[in-house]
Amino acid sequence: MDKGYIISTVSLDLFSQWLKSRNYSHIFILVDENTRTYCLPFLLKEMDFLGNSHVIQIASGENEKSLATCELVWSELLRRNADRNSSIINLGGGALSDLGGFAASVFKRGIRFINVPTTLIGMIDAAFGGKTAINFKTLKNQIGLFAKPEMVVVCTKFLATLAQQDVMSGFAEMLKYGLTSDRELWEKLIHLDAAELKNLDSHLIESCLNLKNSVVQQDFHEKNYRKILNFGHTMGHALESLSFGRNRLSHGEAVVHGMLFESILSNQSGLLSDNELSEIKSVVDRYYMKLKIQPDDFEKLYEIMSFDKKNQNSVVNFTLLKSIGAAKIDNYIAKNEILKSLDRFNKL
Ligand SMILES: NC(=O)c1ccc[n+]([C@@H]2O[C@H](COP(=O)([O-])OP(=O)(O)OC[C@H]3O[C@@H](n4cnc5c(N)ncnc54)[C@H](O)[C@@H]3O)[C@@H](O)[C@H]2O)c1
Ligand SMILES: [Zn+2]
Missing domain, CATH: 1.20.1090.10 (Dehydroquinate synthase-like - alpha domain)
Known part of the structure; x- marks a missing residue:
């Protein structure tokens, strides 16, 4: 856990223990319509104490890496009285965690966030490394910042419902x-x-995320090696x-x-x-x-x-x-x- 991430193929026990040890004032769970259907029920079943947390839903996809969607997230945070001691769980793929990480990092000068990647890209790449961003004027990732998630939780069970195009x-x-x-x-x-x-060996997933983490540790701000x-x-x-x-x-x-x-x-x-x-x-x-x-x-x-x-x-x-x-x-x-x-x- 001190590595900053938890890996498990079947359960969220370790994540549950870790989260209970935090003293957040509010926990928000960011989902899109697919992760609400396929992933949120499992999260809530494994971690029933999250039953009272606030779910914020955005639409799925690359279009949502936008200022308009950030505004939606910020409005919900304000409406629910989020303060500096709140945290957001980004439950989704890379588009959702790029957006959620960015929205969290600038809200009230930065609240914490946790990435629970539910796609392959998320698990081996996007959830790690602290790059958050939204797109601007049809260009990718133009507005963003480096901000580390407090924890990344990789549970390969989520991959079972992923569409073939997203696996590829x-x-x-x-x-x-x-x-x-x-x-x-x-x-x-x-x-x-x-x-x-379709049923990727979790060792291969782990090799990839270890490679990513080792590169990021050597050059977090992408001055040279991370390139x-x-x-x-x-x-x-x-x-x-x-x-x-x-x-x-x-x-x-x-x-x-x-x-x-x-x-x-x-x-x-x-x-x-x-x-x-x-x-x-x-x-x-x-x-x-x-x-x-x-x-x-x-x-x-x-x-x-x-x-x-x-x-x-x-x-x-x-x-x-x-x-x-x-x-x-x-x-x-x-x-x-x-x-x-x-x-x-x-x-x-
Ligand atoms: N920050 C980084 O370091 C980094 C690295 C790589 C990619 N990215 C970004 O990640 C994005 C692409 O990642 P992505 O494809 O994971 O994005 P995504 O969030 O758009 O997810 C892809 C699709 O899968 C659906 N989905 C998610 N989990 C599911 C599940 N378990 N079952 C069924 N459907 C599910 C989503 O709703 C969405 O429709 C791009 O925006 C890219 O720029 C960021
Ligand atoms: Zn990429």
């Missing part, structure tokens, strides 16, 4: 850990079949932003294609071998639908990436791969190289 979205982030930091993990992941994906976890995300966030209001890509789908694009860029920059690029391409093709990027969108993607907070001047800062299992941060790539790689992405 989380699997993309698992592949990212293999590609950037652990060749052995990559080997294990790429041999999983559909049934094993390895941005692999696939510079293009991934641009693809995700571009898909707002169109055929919406999930975060993981956008990231997986972002990783393929950034692998091409790594190869073009003389870092990643042809063989390893082909290996990555065949894995992406095996698990995910091919994405064709319309040439009309090349300039738009570049424009979005130039707004990206990791960018400096007219070049764009990418995390690239030296090989499978080893990443290199701070590669400043010029526009013509990016456009060339986009062309290769469509032809590969």
Whole structure:
């Protein structure tokens, strides 16, 4: 527990003990319509003393990472007299915990929050690491702050009701850990079949969240080393932003294609071998639908990436791969190289 997180496959006993030892004035539980249906009953059954806490419901999805939804949460907190000694339990996936963590961290200059991730992305990535944010003017994660949850509770039982698309979205982030930091993990992941994906071994989940935590411990504010976890995300966030209001890509789908694009860029920059690029391409093709990027969108993607907070001047800062299992941060790539790689992405 002193690690700041609790992992369990079946019960919430440890969380229950821990929470009872806190002296919060009010406990709020933030849910969306899916986690209210699929996850809240289990939480309340395991922790009946939470029966009197206030449930705040928002709608599900990426659209809710907005100022308007923050206002809704803040209004509910005010209406229920939340004070500095209150806490919010974020019961949901990454969109919900990004929003809930942000709303909590600025309310009355910051109240505490606990993440109980209910999606794969949440369990291996979003619930940890203290990055909270909302989207602004169609760009991802533009307003936010680093704020640590007081506790993260990973109970893999919640995954049973997750839609296949959300499992695949989380699997993309698992592949990212293999590609950037652990060749052995990559080997294990790429041999999983559909049934094993649906019922993921909790050891694999634990390996991923341990990797995330070890990176975050070394560089909480993402000054250098933590940037390895941005692999696939510079293009991934641009693809995700571009898909707002169109055929919406999930975060993981956008990231997986972002990783393929950034692998091409790594190869073009003389870092990643042809063989390893082909290996990555065949894995992406095996698990995910091919994405064709319309040439009309090349300039738009570049424009979005130039707004990206990791960018400096007219070049764009990418995390690239030296090989499978080893990443290199701070590669400043010029526009013509990016456009060339986009062309290769469509032809590969
Ligand atoms: N802060 C970080 O470090 C970090 C890291 C990775 C991703 N993210 C963010 O996370 C978001 C994507 O994560 P996500 O896909 O978990 O978001 P999400 O909260 O939108 O969840 C995805 C869907 O699953 C539903 N759901 C949640 N738990 C369920 C369950 N147990 N059973 C059935 N349905 C369930 C939700 O209602 C939603 O429809 C993106 O906004 C991304 O930017 C943040
Ligand atoms: Zn991500």
